[in-house]
Amino acid sequence: MCILFCAWTQVVCRQLGYNETGRSFTNAFFGQGTGPIWMNNVACNGSESSLDQCPFSGWGIYNCGHYQDAGVVCQDSVQRVAPLRLVEGATPNSGRVEVQYYGVWGTVCGHSWDINDATVVCRQLGYNGTARSFTNAIFGQGTGPIWMNNVACNGSESSLDQCPFSGWGINNCAHIEDAGVVCQDSEPTVAPLRLVGGSTPNSGRVEVQYYGVWGTVCDDSWDINDATVVCRQLGYNGAARSFTNAFFGQGNGTIWMDDVTCSGSEPSLDQCPFSGWGINNCAHYEDAGVMCLGSRESRFSFWDSSVRIKQAKGVHMHAITSVRLIAPMCTMRDTPAEKLQAGPYDFVISGMDETAIETNMEEMTYRGSSFLMFFKRTAKQKR
Numbered sequence: 286m287c288i289l290f291c292a293w294t295q296v297v298c299r300q301l302g303y304n305e306t307g308r309s310f311t312n313a314f315f316g317q318g319t320g321p322i323w324m325n326n327v328a329c330n331g332s333e334s335s336l337d338q339c340p341f342s343g344w345g346i347y348n349c350g351h352y353q354d355a356g357v358v359c360q361d362s363v364q365r366v367a368p369l370r371l372v373e374g375a376t377p378n379s380g381r382v383e384v385q386y387y388g389v390w391g392t393v394c395g396h397s398w399d400i401n402d403a404t405v406v407c408r409q410l411g412y413n414g415t416a417r418s419f420t421n422a423i424f425g426q427g428t429g430p431i432w433m434n435n436v437a438c439n440g441s442e443s444s445l446d447q448c449p450f451s452g453w454g455i456n457n458c459a460h461i462e463d464a465g466v467v468c469q470d471s472e473p474t475v476a477p478l479r480l481v482g483g484s485t486p487n488s489g490r491v492e493v494q495y496y497g498v499w500g501t502v503c504d505d506s507w508d509i510n511d512a513t514v515v516c517r518q519l520g521y522n523g524a525a526r527s528f529t530n531a532f533f534g535q536g537n538g539t540i541w542m543d544d545v546t547c548s549g550s551e552p553s554l555d556q557c558p559f560s561g562w563g564i565n566n567c568a569h570y571e572d573a574g575v576m577c578l579g580s581r582e583s584r585f586s587f588w589d590s591s592v593r594i595k596q597a598k599g600v601h602m603h604a605i606t607s608v609r610l611i612a613p614m615c616t617m618r619d620t621p622a623e624k625l626q627a628g629p630y631d632f633v634i635s636g637m638d639e640t641a642i643e644t645n646m647e648e649m650t651y652r653g654s655s656f657l658m659f660f661k662r663t664a665k666q667k668r
Contacts, residue, residue, distance in 0.1 A: 291309045291329070292328075292329040292330055292331035292339075293309070293327045293328075293329040293336065293339060294307045294308065294309040294357050294359075295307065295329070295331045296329045296331065296333045296334075296335065296336050296338075296339060297336055297357050297359070298357060298359035298360075299334070300334065300335045300336060301359060303359035303360060307357050307358055307359040307360065307387065308357065308358045308386065308387040308389070308453075309355065309356070309357050310355065310356040310357065310358070311353065311355055311356075312352065312353060312354075313351060313352050313353065313354040313356075314356050314430075315354075315356040316354075317351035317352055317354055318351050318354050319351065321345055322345070322347045322349050322351070322354075323344055323345055324336070324341045324342070324344070324347075325341060325342045325346065325347035325348070325349055326340075326341055326342045327339050327340075327341045328340045328341065358387040358388045358389055359387075360387055360388065366409075366444045366446060367384050367385060367386055367432075367444070367445065367446040368384070368385040369382065369383065369384055369385075369406060369409055369410055369444075369445060370383050370385075370390070370410075371383075371410070371465075371466065371468075372424065372425075372427070373424045373425045374424055374465070374467070374497070374498075375497045375498060375499075376496075376497035378407075378412060378467060378468040378469065378496070378497065379424070379465070379466065379467040379468070379496065379497050379498060380424045380465060380466075381422070381424040381425060381427055381463050381464070381465045382406055382445075382463075382464050382465055382466055383427060384432050384433060384445060384446070386430075386432050386453055386454075389429065389430065390429060391427070391429050391430035391431055391432035391433075391454075392427035392429070392430075392431050392432065392460060392463045392464070393431070393432065393433045393434075393436060393445075393463065393464040394431050394433065394434040394435070394436075394456050394458035394462050394463070394464065395419075395420030395421060395422075395458075395462040395463060395464040396434055396435050396456075396458060396462065397435050397436060397437055398418055398419075398420050398436060398464040399418055400417075400418050400440075401437075401438045401439055401440035402418060402436045402437075402438045402445070402448065402464070403417065403418035403466040403468075404438070404440045405438045405440060405442045405443075405444070405445050405447075405448060406445055406466050406468070407466060407468035407469075408443070409443065409444045409445060410468060412468035412469060413469065417466065417467045417495070417496065417562060417563055418464070418465075418466055419464065419465035419466065419467070419539075420462060420464055420465075421461065421462060421463075422460060422461050422462065422463040422465075423465055423538070423539065424463075424465040425463075426460035426461055426463055427460050427463050428460070430454055431454070431456045431458050431459075431460065431463075432453055432454055433445070433446075433450045433451070433453070433456075434450060434451040434455065434456035434457070434458055435449075435450055435451045435456075436448050436449070436450045436464075437449045437450065467495075467496040467497065467498060468496075469496055475518075475552075475553045475555065476493050476494060476495055476541075476553070476554065476555040477493070477494040478491060478492065478493055478494075478515060478518055478519055478553075478554060479492050479494075479499070479519075480492075480519070480533075480574075480575065480577075481533070481534075481536065482533035482534040482574075483533050483574070483576070487516075487521055487576065487577040487578070488533070488574070488575065488576040488577065489533045489574060489575070490531070490532075490533040490534060490536055490572050490573070490574045491515055491554075491572075491573050491574055491575055492536060493541050493542060493554065493555070495539075495541050495562055495563075498538070498539060499538065500536070500538050500539035500540055500541035500563075501536035501538070501539075501540050501541065501569060501572045501573070502540070502541065502542045502543075502545060502554075502572065502573040503540050503542065503543035503544070503545075503565050503567035503571050503572070503573065504528075504529035504530065504567075504571045504572065504573040505543055505544050505565075505566075505567065505571070506544050506545060506546050507527055507529055507545060507573040508527050509524055509526070509527050509549075510546075510547045510548060510549035511527060511545045511546075511547045511554070511557065511573070512524035512526065512527035512575040512576075512577075513547070513549045514547045514549060514551050514552075514553070514554050514557060515554055515575050515577070516575060516577035516578065517552070518552065518553045518554060519577065521577035521578055522577075522578045523577070523578045524575055524576070524577055524578065525576045525577065525578050526575070526576045527573070527574075527575055528573065528574035528575060528576070529571065529573060529574075530570065530571065531569060531570045531571065531572040531574075532574045533572075533574040534572075535569035535570055535572055536569050536572050537569065539563055540563070540565045540567050540568075540569065540572075541562055541563055542554070542555075542559045542560070542562070542565075543559060543560040543564065543565035543566070543567055544558075544559055544560045544565075545557050545558070545559045545573075546558045546559070
């Protein structure tokens with residue numbers, strides 16, 4: 286069967302009163318018919334005035350099934366610019382790229398898809414610039430034809446169909462490779478953050494939103510300085526702990542940031558040095574997390590050293606020798622229990638052995654009052 290711009294397509298469209306330009310389809314693209322298959326091996330030269338003037342096998346002579354039914358799309362005039370749309374994005378300016386070719390919407394393969402191609406798409410759709418190009422169907426798999434493949438724009442073209450590509454419908458792709466973009470109107474000021482998967486609002490996997498798309502942060506080089514910036518950006522007083530290895534569960538979607546190296550003084554995470562948006566060598570089992578200190582109102586007065594762990598997942602803690610104070614206007618320090626003064630303080634209890642540390646949020650009792658706090662439990666404190 287003919288695949289592209291067959292002569293018989295011209296004949297069919299001309300016979301039906303349309304312009305000769307059209308597109309042929311095979312394999313029952315428009316659904317399977319019923320009843321007789323009247324024509325097979327149609328071999329028009331394009332000059333015939335009707336389809337039955339073209340050579341063919343003879344009426345009702347065929348070795349086909351209806352799953353091979355042929356179809357066409359005709360049009361009245363030559364299409365000048367192939368329309369585009371973005372589908373299944375979280376915002377109107379993001380999504381899977383789909384192109385309309387002679388009335389039929391299809392996708393673009395991600396082979397060779399890069400920022401230059403995405404820039405042309407965004408410009409054609411009326412946006413000022415491009416945030417990111419995507420491959421591997423990050424916005425979901427499309428259906429129907431894959432119209433374009435090996436698109437190689439230089440970034441200056443006014444429409445995607447002006448860029449070099451393999452030809453309409455010529456591809457060796459599957460929809461799992463569908464291309465996508467995120468476009469922008471203006472440069473963002475601060476990338477929003479959220480904490481996900483924690484047992485409390487001040488703890489969880491760090492996720493960052495980049496042009497409407499939420500993603501995670503890789504834990505390469507992740508430390509307390511990075512966590513401090515995250516917590517401050519989210520309105521907390523600081524960070525109690527940084528976490529690696531997807532401590533709060535694995536995220537999904539894009540890993541937006543990697544190799545983050547904050548000094549701790551930055552007002553937002555996106556102002557810290559990192560590899561670049563979406564540039565990483567990570568998997569989601571490396572997602573970073575934090576636990577932030579509570580607000581000033583959540584602090585309490587610490588009067589003496591009579592602190593006991595009520596329960597820690599069935600394991601009692603004992604032999605506590607010091608309390609690490611994290612107080613406003615103070616630096617972190619270890620203080621012997623007998624020298625503690627009145628608070629208010631946020632604090633971390635630590636034992637004699639600083640190795641094999643586990644971290645949990647547990648219920649604790651102090652002078653009959655129950656409260657939640659963050660502590661370090663060591664192997665020597667288990668029994």
